[in-house]
Amino acid sequence: MSKPNKPITIKEIARKLRISPSTVSRALNDHPSIGLVTTMRVKKLAEELKYEPNQTAIFFKQRKTFTIGVILPKLSEPFFASAISAIEEVAGDQKFTVLLGQSLDNPERELNIINSFRTHRVDGILMSLGKNTTNLDFIESLHKYEIPIVFFDCVPEDVEVPKVYCDLSTGIQEAVQAFAERGHTQIALVNGPETLNASVERMLSFKKALEDHGLPFDDKYVVYSDLSEEGNYAAMEKLRMLADRPSAILAFNDYVTLDIIKFAKEKGIYLGHDVHVISFANYSMWKYMDNPPLGSIEQYPAEQGAQAAKILFQLIDKKESDAPIPNHILASKLVYQ
Template structure:
């Protein structure tokens, strides 16, 4: 045999005096092929250093065996936990993950989506950039036969496939916990008002106060654009009030980090003059001397795992072409319950 020539299925079939289809099935552990034949085929394939022709496989199966994952930031612990589960699931399906980070820039996000579409990924998992307002790419991907599943930051539009965390349950538990510790002046640092997650958090915050017969003080609800300066401005607005709140729920842990730093600069003592609870259970809290009073867990790992499962179900349906199954799963939304954890005090 010419050593420079890549061995093929035909060569293995010829040597073993069996059909090429039998070789192909044996290499893919097809149940119709006996164990002895499968072992013979794999043994010879290994001896010949046979490697599958991926291009031919892609063409035959209408798959590239890659999925795209687009996240706001790979450096955030929340998304690190999610991507670990996504990669684990994809690996179990013999898929490769192509990563992109939008940095919460809608133009960058759209560019990554178009690049992944051009490279014919079999599907996309996306946590939308916080400033994205246009979602025309959903129909573009649909027309290209590329399913998309959203998680965490999900657009407020109908008939999309998504995994979300119910932010209300954790917020209600946070308010109840503050009240049980004697707090009545409870404030909320919310994110950008246009975000569905901000609206959901605020609605739950007001409900939590109402459930505990605490009057709604609109001065106690402030907003941040999630920048460091915006986070500091928000907490300073609260601590400068004549009737300063004693407890604060924050949009996320990064807002809390900046807020805690700002109140220390003002000469206040965290967990004495002012207490914090925030989304979403930042792992580093356990190493800090004065962490927040508690955290609201949003289950990023579970979101990532379930988003993967949903995406691969859609990919399989696309390939098999079962329109009934496709319509059954289209527009599916799975909701996971957030919960209060790591009560440090």
């Protein structure tokens, strides 16, 4: 069995041309101190010999690996698929490679991915927190290793780190207004876990929107789910068992809405007649359904991903001053289906 050919080195090119390795290196990088003829000779021989730069040496010299890590709860969700596409486009323009990790909302798995990215010396991290994450000590650990991190979508509260997220209050105001204009006064919220920041934001914005439109707020119309199918069914069963059932529901996201639709069919509840539903995320799946929800609140995943990536590269390149980078907040919007 023949041995694989060894990679061509700068020293070998220098030996063949009878010039110094440093001259070869400068010529390959178009250094102005090297004449045009020498540069052309070096590049021509390098091409003939199929020379490839030693990326490890380049990384060491520039103190960069030209990789960023991205940590998301679930890569299969259309929301994060859109975000990833935008992130990879921005990273590609910067000649960076994107490494992906999904936490599956498991804090231990999430931390293992962070540690793996750290040991592989990624130049920065983009992250959307899992719904069960409470310990944020890893932020300080990354700071010690000078690895910048930018959060988007699901972001930590009361922590001074760059964040990109969507202000849900604007979309919720529009959703409640849409319900009110159709005569609904008993409006329910099928929310996520009570400890989740996104759930708290939805709850507070929902309550304020009702007040702003002169509608009553009643705790019994707010039910919580762990966002599993069983949890969503249990939440809907609580609403179904009420003597005065709600005629309109604001659902935590489009996946919860899918379970609501399935639940309604099984219980003989007619969407668009017995109850109207508005949810969050505006997934493209609704256009394929005969009986979609009334609407969904757009949260702009691609814009969030792209903006978060741009901020991260600012931090990596250190083009900005020491002043903290302000949070980037997008306004959500109700989209009718």
